[in-house]
Amino acid sequence: MNIVYISMLTGKKSAGLTYSIPAQIKSQKKMDNVFWYNINATVKNKLINGQLCNNTDDFPTLKIGSLPAPFNHPDLVVFQGVYIYKYIKIYRECKIRRIPYIIIPRSSLTKIGQQQKMLKKKVANQFIFKKFINDAAAIQYLTQREYRDSGDFWNSNHIIIPNGVEKKARTRRNNKNRNIRGVFIGRADSSQKGIDLLLDACKLLKNEFSLNNCKIDIYAPNSREDKDNINKMILERDLQEYINKYDGIYGLDKEEVLLNSDFFILTSRFEGHPTGLIEALSYGIPCLVTEGTNMAQEINDYKAGWSSETSVEGIVHAFRELFGSSNKLEDFSRNALELSKIYSWDYISEISHTEYIKLINKQTEVLNT
Numbered sequence: 001m002n003i004v005y006i007s008m009l010t011g012k013k014s015a016g017l018t019y020s021i022p023a024q025i026k027s028q029k030k031m032d033n034v035f036w037y038n039i040n041a042t043v044k045n046k047l048i049n050g051q052l053c054n055n056t057d058d059f060p061t062l063k064i065g066s067l068p069a070p071f072n073h074p075d076l077v078v079f080q081g082v083y084i085y086k087y088i089k090i091y092r093e094c095k096i097r098r099i100p101y102i103i104i105p106r107s108s109l110t111k112i113g114q115q116q117k118m119l120k121k122k123v124a125n126q127f128i129f130k131k132f133i134n135d136a137a138a139i140q141y142l143t144q145r146e147y148r149d150s151g152d153f154w155n156s157n158h159i160i161i162p163n164g165v166e167k168k169a170r171t172r173r174n175n176k177n178r179n180i181r182g183v184f185i186g187r188a189d190s191s192q193k194g195i196d197l198l199l200d201a202c203k204l205l206k207n208e209f210s211l212n213n214c215k216i217d218i219y220a221p222n223s224r225e226d227k228d229n230i231n232k233m234i235l236e237r238d239l240q241e242y243i244n245k246y247d248g249i250y251g252l253d254k255e256e257v258l259l260n261s262d263f264f265i266l267t268s269r270f271e272g273h274p275t276g277l278i279e280a281l282s283y284g285i286p287c288l289v290t291e292g293t294n295m296a297q298e299i300n301d302y303k304a305g306w307s308s309e310t311s312v313e314g315i316v317h318a319f320r321e322l323f324g325s326s327n328k329l330e331d332f333s334r335n336a337l338e339l340s341k342i343y344s345w346d347y348i349s350e351i352s353h354t355e356y357i358k359l360i361n362k363q364t365e366v367l368n369t
Helices: 017-028 086-096 111-115 118-134 144-150 195-204 206-211 230-236 251-259 275-282 296-302 312-324 326-341 345-368
Strands: 002-007 033-038 076-080 101-104 138-141 158-160 180-185 214-219 243-246 263-266 287-290 305-308
Touching (some): 017 033, 017 345, 086 118, 138 144, 144 158, 195 312, 206 214, 214 251, 230 243, 287 312, 296 305, 296 326, 312 326
Parallel strands (some): 002 033, 180 214
């Protein structure tokens, strides 16, 4: 099967897609003939997370037909994301030439996702993107919950294939002689990532943090995304004794932080399928999550951490459960590793191959009737 992946990555280190998309493509190459077209002209983006891509310096016309054979008429095109205007030219070519395509929206079609820049999206949907989404052979959601939160309004055809993770050589270090350490690593988007909810919950838990010797480190890039100023929020809630905010962290430094943490925190209001959370699990880090992460059910089922409603009260309850089970962190750690195994990239590439073949065959039947 010949697949063309279309993306618009910038190579930003703090963005989950910078890691998940190259990893997805790398694993799919083991199963299929793959071409990656990252429609961004910046030369540095020819290499993203160690994977070589083709960009608009190589193929400036934004036409599938200009790609080398056999990718000038592929079996399938995969669009990574929705609201990218440059996709529309490629979509129209796919439609005219009857090339089936799928879209991976990564939470942008959920009800909460649609509320972000709502007016702008309403206009864009009406005049441009609704048809792009509706004409797809299918929408690829990352979790069952993402599909439920998006519904069939966009497109009645869907498949569910999650993000993946590579097996890690090292796992969480046993904590015997230090404080309980929690860590958040991600973007400084307080609204989506629920950092405001987390800090409001921690404000109510100061005594319990002190009694349980608990500290939290927040690693988020100092950027314009930090509109609420996380450091300021910590000071306003008088949490500086328990919570530290640092700049973004990457590579081996990030690995060291994870290995020395006792639990990973993600209190998002909405997500597609958070790669940072899956990565934490692969290091054997138990996770404290909200329903908005789309992984609360799995965390519960595997006893790989603690979950809550996406609310201050829910997060408070989850922390109290954590403190009540802190003597069982090793059990939670083993469970986290077990959960991460179902997200092996090699396994996911096999699922993707099977599902994509089904879609192509179904599309062929429709065109021949």
